Amino acid sequence: MRVSYEHTGINESELVEYKNKVSKYHIQLENRTGKGSEFLGWISYNSEVDKSIYKGIKDIAAEITSNADALLVIGIGGSYLGARAVIEALTDSFNDVGNSGVRVYFAGQNLSGTYLKELLEFVKNKEIYVNVISKSGTTTEPAIAFRMIKQLMEDKYGDEAKNRIIATTDGEKGALLDLAKKEGYRTFVIPDDIGGRYSVFTPVGLLPISAAGIDIDELLLGVEAAHNEYSNAELMENEAYKYAVIRNILLKKGKDIEILVNYEPKMVYIAEWFKQLFGESEGKNYKGIYPSSALFSTDLHSMGQYIQDGQRKLFETVIQFDKLPQDMNIPTDPADLDGLNYLTEMTMNEVNKKAFQGTLLAHESGNVPNIVLNIDSLDTIHIGKLLYFFMKTCAMSGYLLEVNPFDQPGVESYKKNMFALLGKKGYEELKKELENKINE
Numbered sequence: 001m002r003v004s005y006e007h008t009g010i011n012e013s014e015l016v017e018y019k020n021k022v023s024k025y026h027i028q029l030e031n032r033t034g035k036g037s038e039f040l041g042w043i044s045y046n047s048e049v050d051k052s053i054y055k056g057i058k059d060i061a062a063e064i065t066s067n068a069d070a071l072l073v074i075g076i077g078g079s080y081l082g083a084r085a086v087i088e089a090l091t092d093s094f095n096d097v098g099n100s101g102v103r104v105y106f107a108g109q110n111l112s113g114t115y116l117k118e119l120l121e122f123v124k125n126k127e128i129y130v131n132v133i134s135k136s137g138t139t140t141e142p143a144i145a146f147r148m149i150k151q152l153m154e155d156k157y158g159d160e161a162k163n164r165i166i167a168t169t170d171g172e173k174g175a176l177l178d179l180a181k182k183e184g185y186r187t188f189v190i191p192d193d194i195g196g197r198y199s200v201f202t203p204v205g206l207l208p209i210s211a212a213g214i215d216i217d218e219l220l221l222g223v224e225a226a227h228n229e230y231s232n233a234e235l236m237e238n239e240a241y242k243y244a245v246i247r248n249i250l251l252k253k254g255k256d257i258e259i260l261v262n263y264e265p266k267m268v269y270i271a272e273w274f275k276q277l278f279g280e281s282e283g284k285n286y287k288g289i290y291p292s293s294a295l296f297s298t299d300l301h302s303m304g305q306y307i308q309d310g311q312r313k314l315f316e317t318v319i320q321f322d323k324l325p326q327d328m329n330i331p332t333d334p335a336d337l338d339g340l341n342y343l344t345e346m347t348m349n350e351v352n353k354k355a356f357q358g359t360l361l362a363h364e365s366g367n368v369p370n371i372v373l374n375i376d377s378l379d380t381i382h383i384g385k386l387l388y389f390f391m392k393t394c395a396m397s398g399y400l401l402e403v404n405p406f407d408q409p410g411v412e413s414y415k416k417n418m419f420a421l422l423g424k425k426g427y428e429e430l431k432k433e434l435e436n437k438i439n440e
Contacts, residue, residue, distance in 0.1 A: 001226075001229075001239045001240075001373060001374070001375060001385065001386070001389050002239065002373075002374040003239045003242050003243045003246070003371065003372075003373060003374075004371070004372040004373075004374060005242075005246050005371055007360060007364045007369065007370040007371075007372065008246060008250065008315070008369035008370065008371055009369055010246060010249055010250070010369075012236075014249055015235065015236065015242065015245050015246070015249070016235070016236070018235060018245045018248075018249075018400070019235050019236075021400060022233075022235045022238075022241050022244075022245065022396065022400075023233055023235075025396055025399040025400065026233045026241070026396070027233075028399065029043065029395055029396070029399070030043070030231065030233075034399060035398075035399070035403070035404035035405070035406070036404040036405060036406030036407055038193060038406075039193055039194065039195045039198070039406035039407075040193065040395075040406070041191050041192075041193030041194045042194045042195075042198040042199070042201070042202075042391060043227070043392075043395075044227065045191065045194060045201065045202060046201055046220050046223050046224060046227070047224060047227065053188070053203065054206070054216065054217075054220075056188070057188070057203060057206050057207050057210055057216065058210055058216065060166060060186065060207065060211075061101070061207060061210035061211040064102055064129045064211045065100065065101050065102050065211060065213070067127060067129070067164075068102050068126075068127045068128055068129045068164075069102060069103065069126040069127045069128070070102055070103050070104070070105055070123050070126045070127070070128050070129075071102050071103070071104045071105070071128075071129050071130070071131060071208060071211045071212075072105050072106075072107055072119075072123065072128060072129070072130045072131070072149060073104055073105070073106050073107070073130075073131050073133065073208045074106075074107045074108040074130065074131070074132040074133060074134075074142045074145050074146050074149060075106075075108055075109065075132070075133035075134060075142050075204075076108055076109045076139060076141045076142050077109075077196050077197065077276060077280075078195065078196025078197040078198070078199050078200075078204070078276065079133040079134060079142065079168075079196055079199075079204060080106050080108070080109050080133065081197075081200075081269070081272055081273040081276055082197075082199065082200025082201075082204065082205040082273055082387070083104070083200065083204070083205040083208040083209055084104075084106060084269045084272075084273075085200070085269040085270045085272065085273040085387070086200065086205065086209050086214065086219070086383055086387070087104055087208065087209060087212045087214065088266060088268065088269045088270075089266045089267055089269070089270055089378070089383050090212075090214050090266075090379075090380055090383060091212055091213065091214065093265070093266065100213040101210075101211055101212040101213025101214065102129075102211055102212065102213075103212075104208050104211060104212050105119060105122075105123065107119055107142075107145040107149060108132075108141050108142030108143075108144070108145035108146065109141060109142075110141060111140070111141055111144070116145060116148060120148065120149070120152055124152065124156070128152075128153065128156070128164065129164045129165075129166070129211075130146075130149055130150075130153060130164060130165045130166070131165075131166045131167075131168060131207055131208060131211075132146045132149075132165065132166075132167050132168070132169075132176065133167075133168040133169070133190075133204055134146075134168075134169055134174075134176050135169060135170050135174065135190050135196075136169075136170070136174045136175060136176065137169060137174050137175035137176025137177070137178075137179060138174075138175050138176075140415070140418070140419075143175075150165070153165060162183050162184045162185055163186075165183070165185045166185060166186050166187070166188065166207065167179070167180040167185045167186070167187045167188075168187070168188040168189075168190060168203050168204055168207065169187060169188075169189070169190060170189070170190060170192075171189035171190075171192070188203035188204075188207060189203065190202065190203070190204055195406055195407075195408075197273075197276050197277045197280055197281070198277075198391055198406075200273070200387060201219070201220065201223050201384070201387075201388070206219075214380060215380055218379075218380040218381050218384070219380050219381070219383065219384040220384060221381050221384065222380065222381035222382060222383065222384025222385035222386075222388070223384045223385070223387075223388050225381070225384075225385055226384070226385040226388035226389055226392070227388060229385075230388070230389060230392040239389070240389050240392040240393045240396065241392075241393070241396050243317075243371065243373070243389075243393045244393045244394075244396040244397040244400060245396075245400070246371055247289060247315075247317075247371075247393075247397055248397060248400045248401065250289075250315045250369055251289050254312075254313060255289075255312075255313060255314060255315040255369060256289055256290060256313055257289070257290045257292060257313050257314045257315070258278075258289045258290070258291050258292065258314075258315055258316070258317060259292050259293060259294050259307070259314060259315070259316045259317070260274050260275075260291065260292070260293045260294075260316075260317050260319070261293070261294050261295075261296055261316050261317065261318040261319065262293070262294075262295055262296070262319050263295075263296050263297070263318075263319075263320070263352050263355070263356055264319075264321070264324070264378065265295060265298075266378070267295075267319060267378075268293075268295055270319075270383075270386070270387075271293035271295075272293070273387070274291060274293065274390060275291045275292065275293060277291075277390060277391065277394050278291040278390075278394055278397075279291050280408045280411070281394050281395075281397075281398050281403075281405035281406070282394070282397060282398055282401055282403060282405065283410070284403040284404070284407075284409070284410070285403055287401050287402075287403055288401060288403070289397075294307075294316075296355065296356070296359060297352070297355045297359075300355075300359065304359075307363060307366075307368060308362060308363060308366045308368070309366065312367050312368070314368050315368060315369040315370070315371065316363060316368060316369070316370045316371070317370075317371045317372075317373060318356065318360065318370055318371070318372050318373065319373050319375065319386075320356060320372055320373065320374050320375065321375050321376070321377060321378045321382075322374065322375070322376050322377065323376060323377040323378070324349055324377075324378050325378055325379065327347045327348060327349045328347060328348045329344075329346075329347050329348075330343045330344050330346055330347065330348065330351070331344065332344045360372070373386075416430065417430070417434055420433075420434055421434055421435070
């Protein structure tokens with residue numbers, strides 16, 4: 001990973017001013033003494049965990065691929081976004097040809113009856129396994145989806161259904177753990193010291209990723225490489241810390257909206273995962289950078305005008321790969337009616353690169369700072385490394401903002417209102433209050 005800030009207007013002396021702060025917060029992260037220290041298990045989880053867990057994941061993933069056409073993953077937030085991000089980045093976009101895994105479909109990440117009905121209709125005649133992921137088992141969205149999918153599985157497989165449902169949940173308590181024990185589901189444990197948005201490299205993410213045919217050993221090689229590289233206390237030698245500092249310098253200059261830009265459609269869910277990671281970690285105490293995303297060149301034909309000429313509160317972080325897994329040559333057309341023959345010596349990836357370079361210069365001239373993350377290759381090892389890079393950046397960036405990057409107190413506000421309006425026991429007074437406001 002190489003972080004380029006030459007198109008941000010920031011000079012090295014501005015970064016160096018943060019050296020002492022970064023050193024202090026680095027010690028707090030590594031020694032687990034800072035804010036939210038009880039949720040810092042992700043920093044070294046993959047080097048400390050009992051490796052038999054990985055064997056168990058791979059064994060069940062192999063069973064799924066041998067006996068199923070589809071895996072339904074039920075979860076919301078960090079319980080599904082990490083897995084979906086990795087799977088979409090590293091598998092074929094349109095079919096299973098050459099892929100040793102099963103197709104993975106997601107449920108419980110919304111409350112749409114239309115979505116769930118269509119999903120159940122789509123998979124009902126397929127051979128199915130289910131991985132339900134929830135710390136408690138009572139989170140509304142996945143709990144509703146699991147109730148309905150559980151019924152489908154029992155109608156379809158009878159007593160055999162219990163062998164096709166795997167629960168990833170708390171190791172000691174909770175409704176889902178109780179149900180798993182009662183029904184005889186196999187289980188994996190969500191570590192107590194790792195929050196959902198940091199959990200992609202635990203069984204939360206690794207079981208669906210492995211079932212999709214992705215080599216989790218390679219993914220974890222990338223994680224281990226990132227762990228070693230981004231444990232360096234020196235700001236100017238640590239690309240994750242450097243990125244954290246650049247973001248905070250831009251925030252102080254009034255750039256409070258970050259657009260994560262990709263030029264590869266496979267990376268769209270990496271951006272969705274990124275938005276949860278940074279939004280839930282930094283958005284507290286009326287602080288934080290608002291994380292958004294764009295897919296170029298697609299969004300240059302929709303949001304490009306605003307980015308170029310709208311309010312100057314934006315900066316972009318652009319992901320660029322030196323090597324991509326596929327490419328195509330642009331053919332010659334003798335008639336040249338579309339006027340594209342001047343491109344026939346080029347590949348599509350070369351054209352995409354020129355689009356990036358032209359956009360970078362245009363947006364810089366429009367006073368939109370651009371950070372560029374240069375990555376060697378879009379492959380399993382580098383995706384593992386990229387996600388760990390973002391997690392380490394986010395932890396440091398949260399500390400620089402003086403917030404706890406590992407809690408999410410604001411998430412509970414909407415839940416209380418929703419429970420009250422739905423008539424959940426214990427929320428009677430709040431229900432009356434909210435209904436009065438709605439009817440005013």
